[in-house]
Amino acid sequence: MRPDSTPATIYRKDYTVPSYLVETVELGFDLDPDRTIVANRITMQHNPASPSRSIVLHGEELELVELRLNGRALAPTEYKIEGSVLTIPRAPAQVVLEIETLCTPVQNTSLSGLYVSNGSFYTQCEAEGFRRITYFPDRPDVMARYTVMLRADKARYPVLLSNGNLIESGELDDGRHYAKWEDPFKKPSYLFALVAARLVCQEEHYTLKSGREVLLQVWVEEGNLDKTDYAMQSLKNSIRWDEERFGLELDLDRFMIVAVGDFNMGAMENKGLNIFNTKFVLANPRVATDIDYAGIEAVVGHEYFHNWTGNRVTCRDWFQLSLKEGLTVFRDQEFSADMIGTDSGRAVTRIDQVRTLRQAQFPEDAGPMAHPVRPDSFVEINNFYTVTVYEKGAEVVRMYQTLLGRDGFRKGMDLYFARHDGQAVECDDFRAAMADANGRDLRQFERWYSQAGTPVVSARTRYDAVKRNFDIILSQRCPATAGQPDKLPFHIPVAVGLLDANGKDLPLLLEGGDHPKGATTVVLELTEQEQIFRFRNVDERPVPSILRDFSAPVVLEYDYTDDELLHLYRHDSDAVNRWEAGQRLAMERLLKLTAQVSAHGDAAALKLDSTFIEAQRALLVDEALDPAFRELALILPSETIIAEQMEVVDPQAIHTARQFMRRTIGAALKTELLAQYHANQTPGAYSPDALSAGKRALKNLCLSYLLVAPDAAQLQLAQQQFDHASNMTDRAAALVALIHSGSDAASYLDAFYQDFANEALVVDKWFAMQAAAPATNVAAVRKLMQHPAFTLKNPNRARSLIFNFTNGNPAQFHAADGSAYAFWAELVIELDAINPQVAARLARSMDRWRRYAPALQEKMKQALEQVAARSKLSNDVQEVVSKALA
Ligand code: 0A1
Numbered sequence: 040m041r042p043d044s045t046p047a048t049i050y051r052k053d054y055t056v057p058s059y060l061v062e063t064v065e066l067g068f069d070l071d072p073d074r075t076i077v078a079n080r081i082t083m084q085h086n087p088a089s090p091s092r093s094i095v096l097h098g099e100e101l102e103l104v105e106l107r108l109n110g111r112a113l114a115p116t117e118y119k120i121e122g123s124v125l126t127i128p129r130a131p132a133q134v135v136l137e138i139e140t141l142c143t144p145v146q147n148t149s150l151s152g153l154y155v156s157n158g159s160f161y162t163q164c165e166a167e168g169f170r171r172i173t174y175f176p177d178r179p180d181v182m183a184r185y186t187v188m189l190r191a192d193k194a195r196y197p198v199l200l201s202n203g204n205l206i207e208s209g210e211l212d213d214g215r216h217y218a219k220w221e222d223p224f225k226k227p228s229y230l231f232a233l234v235a236a237r238l239v240c241q242e243e244h245y246t247l248k249s250g251r252e253v254l255l256q257v258w259v260e261e262g263n264l265d266k267t268d269y270a271m272q273s274l275k276n277s278i279r280w281d282e283e284r285f286g287l288e289l290d291l292d293r294f295m296i297v298a299v300g301d302f303n304m305g306a307m308e309n310k311g312l313n314i315f316n317t318k319f320v321l322a323n324p325r326v327a328t329d330i331d332y333a334g335i336e337a338v339v340g341h342e343y344f345h346n347w348t349g350n351r352v353t354c355r356d357w358f359q360l361s362l363k364e365g366l367t368v369f370r371d372q373e374f375s376a377d378m379i380g381t382d383s384g385r386a387v388t389r390i391d392q393v394r395t396l397r398q399a400q401f402p403e404d405a406g407p408m409a410h411p412v413r414p415d416s417f418v419e420i421n422n423f424y425t426v427t428v429y430e431k432g433a434e435v436v437r438m439y440q441t442l443l444g445r446d447g448f449r450k451g452m453d454l455y456f457a458r459h460d461g462q463a464v465e466c467d468d469f470r471a472a473m474a475d476a477n478g479r480d481l482r483q484f485e486r487w488y489s490q491a492g493t494p495v496v497s498a499r500t501r502y503d504a505v506k507r508n509f510d511i512i513l514s515q516r517c518p519a520t521a522g523q524p525d526k527l528p529f530h531i532p533v534a535v536g537l538l539d540a541n542g543k544d545l546p547l548l549l550e551g552g553d554h555p556k557g558a559t560t561v562v563l564e565l566t567e568q569e570q571i572f573r574f575r576n577v578d579e580r581p582v583p584s585i586l587r588d589f590s591a592p593v594v595l596e597y598d599y600t601d602d603e604l605l606h607l608y609r610h611d612s613d614a615v616n617r618w619e620a621g622q623r624l625a626m627e628r629l630l631k632l633t634a635q636v637s638a639h640g641d642a643a644a645l646k647l648d649s650t651f652i653e654a655q656r657a658l659l660v661d662e663a664l665d666p667a668f669r670e671l672a673l674i675l676p677s678e679t680i681i682a683e684q685m686e687v688v689d690p691q692a693i694h695t696a697r698q699f700m701r702r703t704i705g706a707a708l709k710t711e712l713l714a715q716y717h718a719n720q721t722p723g724a725y726s727p728d729a730l731s732a733g734k735r736a737l738k739n740l741c742l743s744y745l746l747v748a749p750d751a752a753q754l755q756l757a758q759q760q761f762d763h764a765s766n767m768t769d770r771a772a773a774l775v776a777l778i779h780s781g782s783d784a785a786s787y788l789d790a791f792y793q794d795f796a797n798e799a800l801v802v803d804k805w806f807a808m809q810a811a812a813p814a815t816n817v818a819a820v821r822k823l824m825q826h827p828a829f830t831l832k833n834p835n836r837a838r839s840l841i842f843n844f845t846n847g848n849p850a851q852f853h854a855a856d857g858s859a860y861a862f863w864a865e866l867v868i869e870l871d872a873i874n875p876q877v878a879a880r881l882a883r884s885m886d887r888w889r890r891y892a893p894a895l896q897e898k899m900k901q902a903l904e905q906v907a908a909r910s911k912l913s914n915d916v917q918e919v920v921s922k923a924l925a
């Protein structure tokens with residue numbers, strides 16, 4: 040902390056190479072919740088590329104017992120500790136450091152470093168948690184080989200795990216035992232992990248394509264072994280997929296997944312010892328929904344894929360985080376899409392990705408925390424594990440594939456590994472590999488990494504019937520973001536198709552294009568501020584389908600008429616744009632209705648045109664379409680996404696307008712909704728496959744429409760589904776529908792809680808459903824916080840109630856009296872003392888405060904100032920609130 044108590048900003052441009060490189064690390068742990076002794080022996084040598092002869096080590100919350108250099112204990116005058124940096128000046132070229140420290144895992148509620156969860160030990164070292172375990176050059180460009188000796192009480196911690204291979208284990212005195220692990224690969228400290236716990240595992244020997252056999256394990260607490268099958272299956276699928284799609288093989292003999300109930304994020308890719316939030320491991324039909332199953336597949340894949348993209352090739356510094364995260368998210372997205380295997384399934388996953396971008400990334404890119412995919416500065420790196428670095432980063436990687444083709448992308452990946460295996464590199468190195476492997480100039484593409492903000496692509500068209508030319512004129516702009524008032528043009532792939540009057544794709548002939556003859560989608564490369572693209576031999580004015588498959592993370596402006604949108608909604612062969620046409624039709628109406636509610640204060644005079652209703656009816660009953668697609672098409676844009684379209688956000692009006700629209704659709708399509716509800720049942724044994732999940736999704740969407748303003752029969756439908764559901768997807772959907780129907784759902788909530796009181800992840804759902812219910816105001820949330828099952832200490836639980844209220848219930852969170860803002864401030868402060876990372880995420884619920892009406896703005900500002908004025912804030916929260924207020 041600097042004297043004025045504002046935490047320091049770290050800049051990418053200030054990067055310097057490490058002064059010393061580490062060869063080997065030997066760690067000895069005497070694990071005790073109150074007093075863990077860590078003995079650390081590091082061999083290091085001076086880095087010839089560095090002018091400095093000072094050894095720089097990081098350490099936090101550690102008690103230093105002894106520090107020896109080349110066998111001699113250093114006196115306190117021979118090194119200095121300033122904040123979290125320990126410096127040993129004028130060190131020799133070859134150094135062996137021996138460091139003994141103490142830490143107190145049981146008091147570590149931040150869940151970074153070594154901590155205790157349900158009586159067992161776990162670690163989380165990314166990004167800068169290793170320094171809470173021992174002194175070390177805790178930066179990702181210092182890669183070393185690790186040997187780890189774990190010692191602990193055998194009865195309490197029968198399982199001792201760390202990275203790599205188990206090379207020795209045995210008994211010690213006093214009921215203690217030990218295990219020694221050796222990781223054959225060099226790695227940065229953030230990939231270190233240990234687990235000392237009372238756990239059981241499902242294990243399997245698995246044969247790689249090469250014929251080599253590996254041991255796969257999924258470790259969980261006793262009582263959860265009935266919930267590990269899907270994670271294990273997903274792991275095997277991931278291993279196979281990476282072999283087939285990218286030629287990448289598992290490099291270890293043993294790969295472990297461990298589930299822990301207290302975890303800040305989704306999971307962590309520690310080398311050979313992935314540690315997971317239980318939410319992304321545990322599943323059986325009774326407790327997990329289809330969405331949970333999909334999440335497990337994606338996260339197991341994600342962490343596994345990191346083994347190459349992140350671990351074998353890692354990041355030079357944390358500004359390069361998207362090098363591993365954007366790429367690995369792209370890989371897990373492609374994995375999930377390939378697991379479904381059909382074109383329509385692939386499109387459904389793509390639509391989900393677009394929804395996430397609009398729901399979370401576009402708002403981030405337009406708010407006070409906006410940052411480039413490769414940020415230029417940060418105060419607290421933990422605040423930069425964002426949707427921009429992850430999801431927009433994945434979009435950036437996807438654009439390489441769109442520009443270079445699948446084969447070209449694969450060539451780029453191969454070159455990337457050939458060049459950089461075992462190295463810590465930059466986003467620019469990845470771009471260079473893509474460019475060089477394909478002989479392409481991708482210099483302008485760099486702007487996707489350096490410029491924040493969501494580009495807007497604006498399209499105009501003109502048709503010349505005489506010359507039979509159809510021109511698409513594309514222009515681009517990008518709004519200013521903090522520190523970046525002016526933007527240069529991006530290199531934007533815009534995939535385009537043209538529909539004829541029958542809705543058929545026209546074979547395209549792009550002037551100057553080199554696409555295959557007869558292609559019906561071509562990728563236009565927009566690189567200038569404005570460009571004209573001419574299609575020849577076009578016999579009639581077509582309807583353009585622009586930005587197919589959402590080929591770039593941009594906002595597309597085009598003055599579609601309703602008729603054109605309806606045409607696309609009925610016919611577009613590109614499922615993403617077909618869905619998009621429906622979203623545009625809905626959004627136009629939602630915005631109009633919201634404005635009317637804002638002006639008149641109620642929904643009495645609102646009307647919804649039959650054109651839209653009929654389009655929805657036609658889509659709903661179109662059995663040629665995937666149920667999963669129909670479900671997505673029938674979901675109206677969320678309240679958050681609607682809010683993003685408004686100059687001045689009126690959350691209650693949005694809610695009223697959207698509810699009106701849902702009620703009207705529900706009433707008008709009642710017959711079809713009921714028919715589809717019955718037609719999409721999935722009798723028999725539960726399976727999470729995409730087709731079955733899609734049917735359930737559609738069926739449950741029908742149910743939710745039927746229950747917006749239910750009659751007795753409709754209520755009974757939901758009640759019966761709740762009572763007889765054979766899986767959590769259907770049970771939870773019925774309960775949510777009942778809660779949202781406005782009828783008294785208390786007895787169902789009670790029954791649900793009674794059934795699942797011992798299933799923490801289901802109790803999370805129980806809190807989450809209530810938090811997001813339209814009737815739940817801040818007083819109700821405070822009451823739920825008094826429930827014996829509620830605690831702020833467990834991140835999943837805190838998020839389930841608090842975040843689902845602040846982010847998932849905008850009409851109540853933005854109650855006119857500002858009471859929920861005061862609640863937010865209280866909670867941010869209280870959480871900050873427990874877990875700064877979780878607190879900072881909550882702090883971000885206020886990001887968009889400047890977009891609300893003045894009366895609300897004023898109250899939000901007060902709440903932000905109240906938090907900012909606290910003297911003992913973490914860097915995490917301080918960065919978020921100060922940027923919000925800036
Ligand atoms: N690298 C992990 C995400 C992660 C980041 C930070 C954590 O603790 C502060 C934990 C996990 C991933 O991308 O899955």
Ligand code: ZN
Binds near residue numbers: 341345363367
């Ligand atoms: Zn990741």
